[in-house]
Amino acid sequence: MDRLRITGGQPLRGEAPVSGAKNAALPILCAALLAADTLEIGNVPRLHDVATTLKLLGQMGARCERNGDRVSIDASPVVTPEARYELVRTMRASILVLGPLLTRFGEARVALPGGCAIGQRPVDQHIKGLQAMGAQIAIEHGDVVARATRLKGARIVTDMVTVTGTENLMMAATLADGETVIENAAREPEVVDLAAALVAMGARIEGAGTDRIVIRGVDRLHGGSHRVMADRIEAGTFLCAAAATRGEIVLTGAEPATMDATLEKLREMGAQIECGADTIRLRMSRRPQAVNLRTAPYPGFATDMQAQFMAVDCVAEGTGVITETIFENRFMHVLELQRLGADIAIEGNTAIVRGVAGLSGAGVMATDLRASAGLVIAGLVAEGETVVDRIYHLDRGYERMEDKLVGLGARIERVK
Numbered sequence: 002m003d004r005l006r007i008t009g010g011q012p013l014r015g016e017a018p019v020s021g022a023k024n025a026a027l028p029i030l031c032a033a034l035l036a037a038d039t040l041e042i043g044n045v046p047r048l049h050d051v052a053t054t055l056k057l058l059g060q061m062g063a064r065c066e067r068n069g070d071r072v073s074i075d076a077s078p079v080v081t082p083e084a085r086y087e088l089v090r091t092m093r094a095s096i097l098v099l100g101p102l103l104t105r106f107g108e109a110r111v112a113l114p115g116g117c118a119i120g121q122r123p124v125d126q127h128i129k130g131l132q133a134m135g136a137q138i139a140i141e142h143g144d145v146v147a148r149a150t151r152l153k154g155a156r157i158v159t160d161m162v163t164v165t166g167t168e169n170l171m172m173a174a175t176l177a178d179g180e181t182v183i184e185n186a187a188r189e190p191e192v193v194d195l196a197a198a199l200v201a202m203g204a205r206i207e208g209a210g211t212d213r214i215v216i217r218g219v220d221r222l223h224g225g226s227h228r229v230m231a232d233r234i235e236a237g238t239f240l241c242a243a244a245a246t247r248g249e250i251v252l253t254g255a256e257p258a259t260m261d262a263t264l265e266k267l268r269e270m271g272a273q274i275e276c277g278a279d280t281i282r283l284r285m286s287r288r289p290q291a292v293n294l295r296t297a298p299y300p301g302f303a304t305d306m307q308a309q310f311m312a313v314d315c316v317a318e319g320t321g322v323i324t325e326t327i328f329e330n331r332f333m334h335v336l337e338l339q340r341l342g343a344d345i346a347i348e349g350n351t352a353i354v355r356g357v358a359g360l361s362g363a364g365v366m367a368t369d370l371r372a373s374a375g376l377v378i379a380g381l382v383a384e385g386e387t388v389v390d391r392i393y394h395l396d397r398g399y400e401r402m403e404d405k406l407v408g409l410g411a412r413i414e415r416v417k
């Protein structure tokens with residue numbers, strides 16, 4: 002099993018490119034199932050989750066080809082509207098095939114993804130929304146089994162803001178009979194990016210980026226092309242690493258307009274930040290100031306940035322109070338950060354982080370994707386050597402993370 006060996010203490014300096022967004026690429030790859038035609042997708046990051054999705058689509062019969070950062074998917078030969086547990090269990094986003102398969106083929110069988118390290122993550126809202134559109138749904142042998150001759154447009158109000166739930170229902174509605182309105186929709190930029198890809202395929206969608214999305218169903222979608230947006234979470238992770246190590250970096254190919262909450266918190270920490278249309282320069286010339294934060298749906302502070310900011314708070318001046326409101330078990334990194342000398346107390350869904358003057362390197366275990374990123378940041382500031390184990394979590398969502406960090410002057414290597 003691969004590990005990352007980090008020798009801390011080096012301020013990050015230089016320039017790094019931002020990759021395409023995992024959380025936009027995955028639903029867009031699944032959207033290819035909606036047409037008996039070819040979808041060309043650019044800026045697709047090389048991630049384990051992308052490979053898993055392509056494998057999943059391939060198992061159904063789709064022809065998937067990768068050429069550099071471009072992926073083309075021809076879903077005309079899809080014959081098996083089915084996603085099996087062996088792949089689904091490794092990636093929760095697999096549930097995103099449910100809406101497209103059901104609306105195009107009138108049937109789908111998708112394994113229930115089950116719980117994961119950060120929480121239970123049920124998919125009841127996906128199911129409830131599809132039922133409102135007329136689908137018959139049953140759970141059989143661990144699979145969601147769905148049928149509908151043709152889905153019908155409906156008004157759907159989700160109980161909470163759900164990102165993949167909004168995406169699944171939006172995709173299902175593109176081929177439904179009539180108009181679907183999704184109220185309490187997720188406003189995440191990745192939802193907007195998916196909507197743009199669907200519109201390029203002939204879908205009629207308005208309101209993506211607001212909490213009310215209106216989709217007018219069409220008879221069929223066609224092929225098209227779309228470039229995946231920049232990964233705001235990857236970009237935020239590198240900015241946190243630069244802030245923690247008191248460095249100066251420039252990110253290229255970024256979309257700062259999608260990163261207000263992250264950039265605001267970094268400024269509050271004392272970072273100087275300058276944004277261009279697609280660049281972000283961050284300079285941190287002193288010890289970061291601890292910040293309080295509370296995760297929330299977009300445009301609030303992203304739960305996917307919580308662990309990384311906690312790592313910075315660990316070495317900041319003062320005390321930061323971090324409240325996680327989205328997932329019930331997303332503090333798995335705390336015990337590992339404590340192994341590096343962090344001073345953190347947990348009370349329910351709140352972590353109280355008292356900044357310490359320095360961390361000291363140790364062996365730590367990655368438990369989920371962003372927890373791993375937080376541990377890498379902590380390792381980059383810790384004195385001595387930190388070895389992060391189980392980095393397969395990291396490979397799910399970061400493209401060449403260690404190469405990019407080496408390019409910024411970090412002392413980090415992958416150990417097989």
Ligand SMILES: CC(=O)N[C@H]1[C@@H](OP(=O)(O)OP(=O)(O)OC[C@H]2O[C@@H](n3ccc(=O)[nH]c3=O)[C@H](O)[C@@H]2O)O[C@H](CO)[C@@H](O)[C@@H]1O
Pocket residue numbers: 023024027093094120121122123124125126127128161162163164165166191304305327328329
């Ligand atoms: C592939 C992808 O885009 N993943 C992102 C997506 O995950 P994902 O879409 O799975 O997360 P959701 O937005 O759906 O989850 C938000 C909350 O709603 C709950 N919930 C959700 C659906 C449902 O049917 N029932 C239910 O109870 C979840 O357990 C969670 O407590 O949004 C999360 C929240 O920004 C991010 O952390 C993930 O990186």
Ligand SMILES: C=C(OP(=O)(O)O)C(=O)O
Pocket residue numbers: 024093094305370371398
């Ligand atoms: C939780 C995440 O991803 P996923 O929803 O794919 O598990 C994440 O990207 O931080």
